[in-house]
Amino acid sequence: MKILLDTNTLLWWFVGDSRLSARALAALDEAVEVYFSMVNLWEVGLKIGKGGYDFPMPADWEVALPAFAEKFDVKETTFGARHCKLISGLPPHHKDPFDRMIIAQALIEGLEVVSSDKKFEKYGVERIW
Numbered sequence: 001m002k003i004l005l006d007t008n009t010l011l012w013w014f015v016g017d018s019r020l021s022a023r024a025l026a027a028l029d030e031a032v033e034v035y036f037s038m039v040n041l042w043e044v045g046l047k048i049g050k051g052g053y054d055f056p057m058p059a060d061w062e063v064a065l066p067a068f069a070e071k072f073d074v075k076e077t078t079f080g081a082r083h084c085k086l087i088s089g090l091p092p093h094h095k096d097p098f099d100r101m102i103i104a105q106a107l108i109e110g111l112e113v114v115s116s117d118k119k120f121e122k123y124g125v126e127r128i129w
Helices: 009-017 020-029 037-050 061-070 081-089 099-109 118-123
Strands: 002-005 034-039 074-077 112-114
Touching: 002 009, 002 099, 009 020, 009 037, 009 061, 020 118, 034 037, 037 061, 037 099, 061 074, 074 081, 081 099, 099 112, 099 118
Parallel strands: 002 034, 002 112, 034 074
Antiparallel strands: none
């Protein structure tokens, strides 16, 4: 199984938040490959700029998150023109642009997504939660 992390999943795993489901934790342990996206970091930056999260984030999150990913062998998947083109044709089930980017990456790269967001399934994305 190859999986892509939704931003909340990445962050909850990073900070050890109890909102990460047991099934999600098991998938992280069992996966052949785990990926994060620069889309995740972009979303974190914007959210922190608007007031942050309801859990503590380190001031150097831009260094700490990639270091965490490297420590746990989480690979980065790129976001490019093919993903942008797919987004242009996706139905409007989901309004969040970051989630739409993750959906496009999952569909094009053939990745399952670890996410609590059920709307991913409306796009045919295999969601683990």
